[in-house]
Amino acid sequence: MKPRGWKELPIGGIIPEAGNAEEYETGSWRTYKPIFDQEKCIHCLLCWVFCPDSSIIVKDGKVVGIDYDHCKGCGICAHECPPKASAITMKLESECLAEEKGNK
Amino acid sequence: MGERLALSGNEAAAYAMKQINPDVVAAYPITPQTEMMHAFAQYVADGEVDTEMVNVESEHSAMSACIGSAASGARTMTATSANGFALMWEVVYIAASSRLPICMALVNRALSGPINIHCDHSDSMGGRDAGWIQFYCENAQEAYDLFALSPKIAEHPDVQLPVMVCYDGFIISHTVEMVDSLTDAQVQKFIGPYQPRIDLLDYKNPFTFGPLDFHDYYFEHKRQQVEAMEHAHKVIPQVFAEFEKLSKRKYSFFEGYQLEDAEIVLLVLGSTAGTAKVAVDELRSQGKKVGLLKLTVFRPFPVKKLQQALSGRRAVAVLDRCASFGGFGGPVFSELRSALFGLSDAPLIRGYIYGLGGRDMGIALIRQAAEETLETAKKGQPTEEIGYLGVRE
Structure with a gap:
């Protein structure tokens, strides 16, 4: 979203549209990144229940991934994931970035 | 024309407030403003106004209640002095930045310390960068006139800023002078019915009020406040001219x-x-x-x-x-x-x-x-x- 200038904004700091927090991408805040392993997931949906940023993507009752544009890396999903499954692990964002670079 | 009345500055401002008949007044007593709210509370008790009078527990609460009220589409007024104004401080800025057209009588009194109840301008001058329009009155007549016309400037669509009408504690507030008044109907017609820009009670058109505003948007909202003051430069003389037509009393910057x-x-x-x-x-x-x-x-x-x-x-x-x-x-x-x-x-x-x-x-x-x-x-x-x-x- 292109940031708006002062002439285009509603006055008084109000937000007239409902639910536009989605436009505000908070993914860059992360220090740790949740890594989701689809093979291990038992689809109990505890991560979906507990995620404070609605960043667990669910399709047809099954976890299919994580919304990294909004996930702040709090780690609650990994903490709540039952030990027998351990489908989500937290990894340093810097390591992930280094690996991505190495793969290129 | 209204009557010629013998009123103290405080009574004159309270009389203007009565004639405005605001939807909500939230205030806390402090010398030398107390007499003004005392007079207004009497109008409320006597049923001469429809105002919901909120007797809060502090000035911080007074301005906070005013903000909630003004954001809910109600014409809102208050009054204070010195230390009361200082206690309001945090929310005084929020009223202006939320662009709420609250009108406030500020009865000038020296800020403590040492503690003092008499007049100087240290209270209102400290608030000069809070984003409020500020008028200073010479006498009770001006306190009456400028307070009576203040909602028309505050609520103007191009302005939408709170207005502070400052008059000297005791020297004006407690001195009885002759004041030429307007009739209730004239004041009502002059300010017109309140048309709020926002209304939190309008559940069909919900909006978020007072959200977090970081480095990415705060500056733009402050720039808008600067612009609102620029608009006030144009609107104030227009309203003064209209008021002169009505009252035959001339005001300018x-x-x-x-x-x-x-x-x-x-x-x-x-x-x-x-x-x-x-x-x-x-x-x-x-x-x-x-x-x-x-x-x-x-x-x-x-x-x-x-x-x-x-x-x-x-x-x-x-x-x-x-x-x-x-x-x-x-x-x-x-x-x-x-x-x-x-x-x-x-x-x-x-x-x-x-x-x-x-x-x-x-x-x-x-x-x-x-x-x-x-x-x-x-x-x-x-x-x-x-x-x-x-x-x-």
């Missing part, structure tokens, strides 16, 4: 007295203007070309109009009823000096601090300031840039 051919000018705010007019008459009778400029609107500061009015004068003395500790002169001096700096025919300028904590400001002290300023004009430079009137050495 400032009033000149013996100003036209004045070589030196005294610039004052508030009740001191009345005393200064007498001093100017005396000096004129001695052939001294002294004039008075009474600043009514301090926010927005009428830079261009002041430049026009003061260019070519030999010297100006600014009388501040407020000290700015560690600053260069009082707040009005420092702004005026800045406004005049760089003009090719700028007058010499000197500042005086006077009347702190209710110290009497008599004709003799004003004459002293004028005589010293005439001397400044003669010498071509002030002997000292900042002086003090009426303090014991």
Whole structure:
């Protein structure tokens, strides 16, 4: 979203549209990144229940991934994931970035 | 026309408030404002207004309640003084930045400490950058008029800013004067029905009020507040002109007295203007070309109009009823000096601090300031840039 200038904004700091927090991408805040392993997931949906940023993507009752544009890396999903499954692990964002670079 | 009434400044402001008949008033008593809210509470108790009067537990709560009320589409007013205003501080800024057209009577009183209940402008001057429009009154008539017309400026779609009508504690607030009033119907017609910009109770059109505003948008919202004050520069004279048509009483950003051919000018705010007019008459009778400029609107500061009015004068003395500790002169001096700096025919300028904590400001002290300023004009430079009137050495 292109940031708006002062002439285009509603006055008084109000937000007239409902639910536009989605436009505000908070993914860059992360220090740790949740890594989701689809093979291990038992689809109990505890991560979906507990995620404070609605960043667990669910399709047809099954976890299919994580919304990294909004996930702040709090780690609650990994903490709540039952030990027998351990489908989500937290990894340093810097390591992930280094690996991505190495793969290129 | 309404009646001619004998009213104290506080009663005059309360009478204006009664005639406005605001939807909500939230206030907390503090000397010297108390009498005003006392008078208004009587109108509420007598059923003369429809106002929901909220007796809160502090001024911080008073302004907070006003913000909630104004954001919910209600015409909202309040009043305070000095330490009460200081306790409001945090929310005073939020009222302005939320662009809520709250109107407040500010009965000027010295800020503690040491504790003092009498007049100076240290309270309202401290709030000069809070984003409120500020009017300063010379007498009860002006307190009545400017408070009565204030909602029309505050609520103007191009302005949407809160207005503070400042009048001197005790000197105006507790002195009974003759006040020409308008009828209730005239005031109602003048301000018109309230058309709120936002209404939190309008559940069909929900919005978020008071959200977090970081480095990415805060600056833009502040820029909008600057622009709103620019709009106020245009709207204020329009409303004053409409008011003149109705009341036959003329208001402008400032009033000149013996100003036209004045070589030196005294610039004052508030009740001191009345005393200064007498001093100017005396000096004129001695052939001294002294004039008075009474600043009514301090926010927005009428830079261009002041430049026009003061260019070519030999010297100006600014009388501040407020000290700015560690600053260069009082707040009005420092702004005026800045406004005049760089003009090719700028007058010499000197500042005086006077009347702190209710110290009497008599004709003799004003004459002293004028005589010293005439001397400044003669010498071509002030002997000292900042002086003090009426303090014991």
